[in-house]
Amino acid sequence: MVDFSGWDMPVEYPKYGxxxxxxxxxRTGVGVFDVSHMGDIRVHGPQALAALQHITMNDAxxxxxxxxxxxxxxxxxxxxxxxxxxxxxxxxDYLLVINAGTREKDVxxxxxxxxxxxxxxxxxxxxxxxxxxxxxxxxxxxxxxTDADLSKVKFYCFTYGTVCGLPDTLIARTGYTAEDGFxxxxxxxxATSTRVWNxxxxxxxxxxxxxxxxxxxxxxxxxxxxxxxxxxxxDSINVWEARLDRFLKMDKGDFIGREAxxxxxxxxxxxxxxxxxxxxxxxxxxxxxxxxxxxxxxxYVTSGSPAPFLKKNIALAYVPAQHSxxxxxxxxxxxxxxVKCKVVAIPFYKRSRKQS
Amino acid sequence: xxxxxxxKYTKEHEWLKVDGNTGTIxxxxxxxxxxxxxxxxxxxxxxxxxxxxxxxxxxxSVKAVSDLYAPISGTxxxxxxxxxxxxxxxxxxxxxxxxxxxxLKDPSEVSKLLSAADYEKFASEEGxx
Numbered sequence: 345m346v347d348f349s350g351w352d353m354p355v356e357y358p359k360y361g362x363x364x365x366x367x368x369x370x371r372t373g374v375g376v377f378d379v380s381h382m383g384d385i386r387v388h389g390p391q392a393l394a395a396l397q398h399i400t401m402n403d404a405x406x407x408x409x410x411x412x413x414x415x416x417x418x419x420x421x422x423x424x425x426x427x428x429x430x431x432x433x434x435x436x437d438y439l440l441v442i443n444a445g446t447r448e449k450d451v452x453x454x455x456x457x458x459x460x461x462x463x464x465x466x467x468x469x470x471x472x473x474x475x476x477x478x479x480x481x482x483x484x485x486x487x488x489x490t491d492a493d494l495s496k497v498k499f500y501c502f503t504y505g506t507v508c509g510l511p512d513t514l515i516a517r518t519g520y521t522a523e524d525g526f527x528x529x530x531x532x533x534x535a536t537s538t539r540v541w542n543x544x545x546x547x548x549x550x551x552x553x554x555x556x557x558x559x560x561x562x563x564x565x566x567x568x569x570x571x572x573x574x575x576x577x578x579d580s581i582n583v584w585e586a587r588l589d590r591f592l593k594m595d596k597g598d599f600i601g602r603e604a605x606x607x608x609x610x611x612x613x614x615x616x617x618x619x620x621x622x623x624x625x626x627x628x629x630x631x632x633x634x635x636x637x638x639x640x641x642x643x644y645v646t647s648g649s650p651a652p653f654l655k656k657n658i659a660l661a662y663v664p665a666q667h668s669x670x671x672x673x674x675x676x677x678x679x680x681x682x683v684k685c686k687v688v689a690i691p692f693y694k695r696s697r698k699q700s
Numbered sequence: 701x702x703x704x705x706x707x708k709y710t711k712e713h714e715w716l717k718v719d720g721n722t723g724t725i726x727x728x729x730x731x732x733x734x735x736x737x738x739x740x741x742x743x744x745x746x747x748x749x750x751x752x753x754x755x756x757x758x759x760x761s762v763k764a765v766s767d768l769y770a771p772i773s774g775t776x777x778x779x780x781x782x783x784x785x786x787x788x789x790x791x792x793x794x795x796x797x798x799x800x801x802x803x804l805k806d807p808s809e810v811s812k813l814l815s816a817a818d819y820e821k822f823a824s825e826e827g828x829x
Contacts, residue, residue, distance in 0.1 A: 355763055356736060363762050364737045559736075559763045625784070627740055627760055650739045650762050679742070679758060679765070 346558065349445040351381040354557040366560035367652040370521050374479035374548045375556040378541065379520075380532065381444035382474050385454055388437040389463030396430065396438055399457050399600055401583060403593035407432040412500045412518050414591055417453060418601030422582040422608055426450050426573055429518055431502060439468075439514075443573045457600065473537040477544055478525030478564075480695075481551035486526050488547040490515065499524065508540045520561060522568020523695055560652075567651050567693035569619060569660060575630065575646040576617060576660055584613040585662065587690075615643070616668045619690035620659040620676065626683030628659035628676040635675045635682065642667055645676060651692060658692050659685070701823075702729045704795055708810060709819035712769040715795065718810055723772055724798045727759060730823040732794040735761040741783040741790065743768075743799055748776045750802060752809050757799070759790070772809045774802030 345352050356363040369375045387395055396404045402415035411432050417425040426446040431439040442450045451467045458465055477486050487494050492505025492515055502516035507528055519525040530540055545553055562572070571577045576586055583592050583605055594602060622628060628648035633641050648659030659676065667674060670689060675682040707715040713731035717724040732738060740760035750756040750770040757768040778801040782789060789797040804810075814822060 358733070358736065362736045367762075563762060625740070627765075629765065650760075652762060681742075 348381060348558060349447070351444060353378075353381065355559040356557040357555045360554045363557070363559040363563065364652045366554045366556040367563050369552060369554040370479040370523055370525075370556060370560065370564055371653045372480070373551045374477060374481035374485050374525075374553045375521075375560065376541070376544050376548065376553060377476040377478065377556045377561055379474045379476050379527070379561075380472065380537070383442040383444060383447035383450060383467070383469040384472050384474075384529075385440040385442060385451060386438070386466040386468050387440065387454065387458065387463055388433075388466075389461075390436055391461035392436045392438055392463040395458040395461035395463045397597060397599060398461070399454060400428070400430065401592045401599060401601065402430070403596040404430055404432070404438070405596065409434055410502050412502060412516055414500075416577070416583070416588065416591065417450065418583065418599075418605075419579060420600055420604060422584075422601040422604035423579050424573065424577040424581065424583075424586070425453050425579070427571060427577060427588075429516075431514075431516065436463075441474075446573055471532055473530045473532045473540075474527055475530065475537075475540060475544065476519055476521075476525060476527045477548070478519045478521040478523050478556075480524055481548065481553075482523075482525040485544065485548040485551060485553060486515070486528070489543055494526070508543045510536065510540070520570055521564040522570060522691060522693055523564070562647070563649050563652055566647050566649055566658065566660070567654055567691070569690035569692060572647060581662070582608055584608055585615050585617065587617045613665060615662050616665050617646070617690075618661055618663055618668045619688045619692055620645075620648075620661055620674070620685040621688045621692075622657040622659075622676070623673075623684045623686050626676070626678040626681060627657045628661075628678060628683065628685060632659075633677040634661050634663055635677060636667070637673060637675060637684075639675070639682065642674065648676070654692055656692075658688075660690070701733060702795060703816045703820040703823075705816045707795070707816060708771065708813035709816065710769060710771045710813060711822060712767075713823075714769060714771050716771040716810070716813060717798075718804070718807075721804050721807070722777070723774060723802045723804050723810075725771060725800050725802065726798045727768065727790065727794055728819070728823070729794045731766075732790050735759065735764070735766060737762055738787045738790045741787045741799065743779050743783070744776050746776050746779060750774060750776060750800075752812075759787075768799065771813055772802070773805040775805070777801050777803055
């Protein structure tokens, strides 16, 4: 167990086979994660939408009820307060799912920057146990436990249903694994949480379900090149650099960070996120230096690891834009040796979009 | 978990087998078990001088890098090249998957290492795995 932002969490479940098996279970079958550490903020009231439009970079006005949207809250500098998933419960009611490590900062940020709007901000983080059921067999696993017709729930949408006898449970087709799957939100009491966890494990037994820890969560999201706060995104990295501009809607009206991002774009983006794949023996890891082939430092690795499904050693890194073209060769200073890597397209892994 | 009685141990989870003036070094079953799937082993070249208590290489699982610490001082005479291509051998049998062999510089250092019983006690107290 490790301390993760104050949560006592398993890196892996060795008794069930450990990180690599957990990772592969999610890619080929199904895995279940306890992600109750994620924070939850409800914004509701007549001006909830206007408030959200002001504090997030994506266009929440485009959302339908029971839809989810990946977005981020930005500082005036165009850098990240946090990334998040917005859930539209009703026209005047939204649920923001945020990171554990930034929970307090996020709650203060949302509260502090929505005062001018007629809406209420509630921190519901401790009210929910959040369980993620991820993988191609996620839908078949969860379907056994609910009356909701999951085949009707599209990716990045949600519904309500009775799950393990618990009525009106929020069931979202979201996740952080670059795989199909669901995240369900239950009352956080321990007996209920434990019972549902065990029922999910039982339901997934025929598909080889494994409980998955933080380690697999990290390698799965890395294969999908999904950003992690404090690594690919932070208060010193802007949206262009992080290559998250497909979620940035500059034309939706004013919002915090917009002006700085307009200027940053006009000035030219100097650093950019790239994908790297080691072309010789060695494992690039978080914080290692990236150099050119002459050994001159040009950047740093934000996340690096062996990729259990791809069976390659991969990394995300920041480098100057002129080193970011595909197939450029660079090196990563892996402890005692410089390991050659080439720039590759991200995401490293992309699932086929066929849904059951 | 195995703690062979004929081996000596460090608190950093290496084992040492002494045969005359030659020492064979690896990591313990307890260590491989807590590291998880081992995917990379970095070892010194033959001829390298290693010093008791100092790092002589590293072992990497998917989740982390760990230094390898020399139980004793000496000169590397042999390296288990199999681990370059099959690092998972360490998970299969940590006591068979030796890493390096050295010529002991000072055999009296051996007496400073832990016995199997003491190491087992130490490992269980460290616990958590």
